[in-house]
Amino acid sequence: MIPITIVAIVFAAELALVALSFNLSYRVVGFANFAHIEFVTVGAFAGLTFADYLPLPAAALAGAATAGLLAVALNLGVFHRLRRTSIGTRMIASAGLALALRGVVQWIWGVDSHRFDEPTRVFTLGSAEISLIQALIVATALASVVAFWLVLKYTGIGRNVRATADDLTLTEIRGVPSARVLNQVWFITGALAGLSGVLIGLDTFVRPELGLSLLVPMFAAAIVGGVGSPFGAILGALLVSFAGTAAVSTDFGKLIGDSSYYLGSQYKSIVAFCLLIAILVIRPSGFFGVRQERA
Amino acid sequence: MSSVVLETLTLAAIYGLLVLSLNLQYGLTGLLNFGQSFFFAVGGYTVGVFYFHGWPVWIGIVLAPLMGAIAGLVLALPAKRLDDHYWALMTLGVAELFLAVMNNERGIAGGDLGTYGIPRLEPKTLLPIFVAIIVVVYFAFERIRKSQFGRLIRIAREDQTLLAAIGRDLFGFQLRVLMLGGAVGSLGGVGIAYWLTVVAPDVFALDQTVIIWAMMIIGGRGNMLGALFGAVLLESIFIGTRFMPDFGGFLAGEDFALLRILIVGLLLVFVLMFRTEGALRERKVRYAPLR
Numbered sequence: 001m002i003p004i005t006i007v008a009i010v011f012a013a014e015l016a017l018v019a020l021s022f023n024l025s026y027r028v029v030g031f032a033n034f035a036h037i038e039f040v041t042v043g044a045f046a047g048l049t050f051a052d053y054l055p056l057p058a059a060a061l062a063g064a065a066t067a068g069l070l071a072v073a074l075n076l077g078v079f080h081r082l083r084r085t086s087i088g089t090r091m092i093a094s095a096g097l098a099l100a101l102r103g104v105v106q107w108i109w110g111v112d113s114h115r116f117d118e119p120t121r122v123f124t125l126g127s128a129e130i131s132l133i134q135a136l137i138v139a140t141a142l143a144s145v146v147a148f149w150l151v152l153k154y155t156g157i158g159r160n161v162r163a164t165a166d167d168l169t170l171t172e173i174r175g176v177p178s179a180r181v182l183n184q185v186w187f188i189t190g191a192l193a194g195l196s197g198v199l200i201g202l203d204t205f206v207r208p209e210l211g212l213s214l215l216v217p218m219f220a221a222a223i224v225g226g227v228g229s230p231f232g233a234i235l236g237a238l239l240v241s242f243a244g245t246a247a248v249s250t251d252f253g254k255l256i257g258d259s260s261y262y263l264g265s266q267y268k269s270i271v272a273f274c275l276l277i278a279i280l281v282i283r284p285s286g287f288f289g290v291r292q293e294r295a
Numbered sequence: 296m297s298s299v300v301l302e303t304l305t306l307a308a309i310y311g312l313l314v315l316s317l318n319l320q321y322g323l324t325g326l327l328n329f330g331q332s333f334f335f336a337v338g339g340y341t342v343g344v345f346y347f348h349g350w351p352v353w354i355g356i357v358l359a360p361l362m363g364a365i366a367g368l369v370l371a372l373p374a375k376r377l378d379d380h381y382w383a384l385m386t387l388g389v390a391e392l393f394l395a396v397m398n399n400e401r402g403i404a405g406g407d408l409g410t411y412g413i414p415r416l417e418p419k420t421l422l423p424i425f426v427a428i429i430v431v432v433y434f435a436f437e438r439i440r441k442s443q444f445g446r447l448i449r450i451a452r453e454d455q456t457l458l459a460a461i462g463r464d465l466f467g468f469q470l471r472v473l474m475l476g477g478a479v480g481s482l483g484g485v486g487i488a489y490w491l492t493v494v495a496p497d498v499f500a501l502d503q504t505v506i507i508w509a510m511m512i513i514g515g516r517g518n519m520l521g522a523l524f525g526a527v528l529l530e531s532i533f534i535g536t537r538f539m540p541d542f543g544g545f546l547a548g549e550d551f552a553l554l555r556i557l558i559v560g561l562l563l564v565f566v567l568m569f570r571t572e573g574a575l576r577e578r579k580v581r582y583a584p585l586r
Contacts, residue, residue, distance in 0.1 A: 032384055081568055087380060088327045092508055093567045095329070099505045100560025103553040212501070216391050219384045263399075270395045273388045280385065281376050 004249050010134045010203060012241035013141035017196035018214055019221035019233040020145060021189040024152075026227050028165040028185045031087045034094040035074060036193055037211035037218060038101040043067035043194020044201040044210055045109045051116060060198040067194025068187040075186040080179070106208045113207040137199045144192060149230050161185055217244070217269045220276040243275050244268035301418040303527070303534050308425035309486035311526040314510045315432055315519060316480035322517035322577070323440060324472045325452030327379065330370060330386030331507045333393055334477045336499035337366040338484020340397060343404040343494030346413050356485055363481025367473035374473075375466050390504065398496045409495025416489045425486055429523070432479055436519050446582045448472060502556060509563040515573030524574055532558055 022036045047063025054062060074097060082090050122131045152158040160181045163171040172178050200210060221240045225232030248263050248271075313335055320326040338359045345355030370389060374382050397403060404410050416424075439445050450458045451468050458465055488494050506529065514525025536551050536558075566573060 032380060078564055078568065085567070085571065088321075088325070088383075089567055089571065091327065091329075091380070091383065092512060093564050095505050096509060096560040096563030096567070098560070099502060099556050100564070103557035103560065106553050107550065107557075215501075216388050219388065223381060223384065266395050266399055270392050273392055276388065277373065277385060280381055281373060 004245055006128050006130050006134065008241045008245040010137055011245070012238045013138045014196050014200045014203065015214070015217055015221050015241055016234045016237035017141050017144060017192050017199070018218050019225065019237050020148065020230055021192035021196075022218055023222045023225070023227055023230070023233045024148075024161075025185065025189040026222065028161060029079065029182065031090040031094070032219075034091065034215075035098040035101060036094075036189070037215050038098050038105070039067040039071055039190045039193035039211070040197035040200070040214060041105050041208060041211035042070055042101070042197070043191075044197030044206045045105060046194070047198035048114055048116060048201060048206050049109075051118075056116075056118060060195065063198045064191040064195035067197065068191030071186040071190025071193075072183050075183060080182070102208060102212065109208070111208055113205040114201075115205060116202050118202065133202050137203055140195070140199060144195065145230065145234060148188075148192070152230065157181075157184060213269075217241075217272050220269070220272040224276055224279050240272035240275065244271045247271040298418070299534060301422060303530050305418045305422045305425065305486075305490065306534075307523075307527040307530040308422060308429055309483050309490060310507065310510060310530065311429050311523050312425070312432060312483040312486070313480050313507045314514065314522040314526045315429070315436060316476040316483075317507055317511050318516065318519060318522040319436055319439070319479075320472055320476045322511060322522070323445065323452065324448040324468065326469060326472065327383035328370065328386050328473075328476070329383050329504055329508075330388075330390035331480060332499050332501060332504040333370070333386070333390035334363050334366055334480030335484045335487070335503055335507075336390070336393055336397070337362050337477070338481030338486075339488045339494045339499060340404055340484070341481065342413065342485050342488040343410040346494075347404045347410045352413075359481045359485045360478040363477035363479070363484075364474040365477070366481065367475070367477025368470070370477070371466075371470040371473040374469050387501070387504070390499075391501065394496045394499060404494060407496060409493055409498075411493055413488055413492045413494065415492045421486065421489060428482060433519055433523070440519070441580050441582075443582070444468075445580070505563070506559055509559045512563055512573055513566050515575035515577065517577030518573070518575040521573055521575030528574075529559065529562075 018037075018040060021039075022033070025036060026032055043063045043066065045063075046066035047059050050059035050062040053059075078093060078097065079090060082093055118133065122129050123135070152161060160171070160176050161184070163174070163176060164178050164181045164185075168178055171181075197206075197210060217240050221236035222233055223236070224239055225234070225236030245268065248268050250262075252263070313331060316334065317328065317331050320328050320331075341359040341362045342352060342355045345352050345358075370386055373385055377385060398407050400406060401408075447458065447463055448468050450461075450463075451465055455465055458468075484499070487498060491498060510525035510529050511522050512525070513528065514523065515521025533555055536554055539551070539554075
């Protein structure tokens with residue numbers, strides 16, 4: 001069971017960054033951005049390209065920054081202009097952008113899977129093995145989450161972000177430059193998603209469908225935790241990852257009278273999704289969610 | 296008619312059903328269904344399952360709209376408890392869930408390999424059948440739009456509080472619209488099964504939902520003729536990319552597939568930014584006084 005626990009923790013760490021950034025963007029910008037997952041893909045591929053010229057930590061940051069700048073560009077080019085349209089309209093636009101971005105990514109970097117060319121050391125923890133990279137992934141995710149929380153709670157930027165999320169009009173009346181705050185949010189969330197792309201790429205492969213494969217688990221983790229709550233996103237990621245891993249590594253043979261029966265690995269995100277529906281139906285605002293007014 | 300035109304029109308007719316169905320759901324009722332590929336897949340797989348097991352396929356065809364309506368019921372049930380936007384995310388998850396089960400369970404309809412060798416219907420047969428279905432659905436939906444029911448679902452789209460204030464039950468309208476939309480959308484799935492002769496998970500991937508949305512938004516939300524126009528326009532573009540020059544080998548074969556998703560995505564965003572109502576504007580309807 002222990003090796004499986006490590007796999008689940010590493011996936012939870014990766015997912016937490018994606019869910020956390022999606023969550024903040026949903027809360028502040030006001031709609032579920034389907035293109036968010038493509039920031040993950042772009043970050044991973046950009047990081048891979050930078051790794052040819054830079055040492056890995058610098059390449060990872062450069063990849064994340066690329067995704068962040070892309071997010072700002074999308075805001076300035078599209079979403080800022082659509083800010084007075086309905087939430088549905090912006091969701092549809094983001095779905096179109098996600099599709100187009102996937103086309104662009106495949107055009108630039110091709111359709112193949114790639115690996116980071118990094119030698120890795122493996123440590124033994126009891127009966128389990130954890131690679132240096134995996135340990136770094138968990139550490140980076142933890143550090144990012146803590147930094148994220150500190151910025152949001154204690155800095156001027158964080159205060160402006162929280163104010164913008166709560167009431168845009170009131171914030172503008174108080175003289176907060178909301179357009180700039182929104183750009184900052186787009187950059188931070190895009191960069192966090194891009195960073196998680198690099199981390200997932202280091203752990204597994206860099207491929208054009210990387211982001212798409214995270215769409216359902218991301219929705220699940222963000223919503224289970226509750227939109228607008230950073231710690232909720234982390235708890236959501238842990239829940240989704242562990243429930244999914246437990247489901248695909250449990251022997252259901254006794255249940256159906258066979259000698260041994262395992263669910264296919266694709267069911268991992270599906271279990272997460274069923275969890276999502278169950279929780280939504282019982283508690284529509286998630287565990288730590290900020291209650292949203294119904295229109 | 297040349298074979299290219301026949302092919303374009305046949306595909307436009309198949310997708311047109313899915314776009315009409317989405318136009319009823321979103322264009323008129325305001326339901327953000329991001330699981331339209333679920334209805335598509337349910338229709339295709341109803342045919343696929345019957346063919347896979349060697350049962351009489353015509354029963355599958357007859358059953359497809361019924362299964363589509365049940366699929367609509369499945370999507371509708373959580374709508375009562377969920378916020379509209381959470382519901383939208385959920386519909387996408389349901390579509391993915393359905394495909395994952397089909398992908399993993401080989402016993403249902405061939406798993407990831409799918410079901411091959413469904414007898415192909417030539418465009419000359421397929422096109423008249425689907426044009427006939429489209430005509431029936433079009434006039435039915437137009438009747439609905441001009442009816443008292445159509446008026447109430449547009450109120451549901453514009454102002455849910457107002458709907459409640461005049462004593463109507465929002466969920467009842469959503470349920471009926473989704474079941475009808477599911478039945479019509481699943482017919483598109485039947486069409487694609489006979490067109491491609493294959494029912495496999497890839498056929499009904501998430502991208503299909505975005506393509507159907509793009510057809511509706513570009514054609515004109517809330518306008519049934521616009522929905523059909525969007526389907527014809529995008530299918531013409533898709534088939535037109537085949538005849539594009541490759542600029543001296545600059546574009547490889549797989550690039551054309553990328554070009555297609557790029558065009559769909561960008562066209563959708565441009566229409567939303569610069570002509571939100573789409574090519575054909577939603578028409579006003581003069582209704583009789585509300586009873």
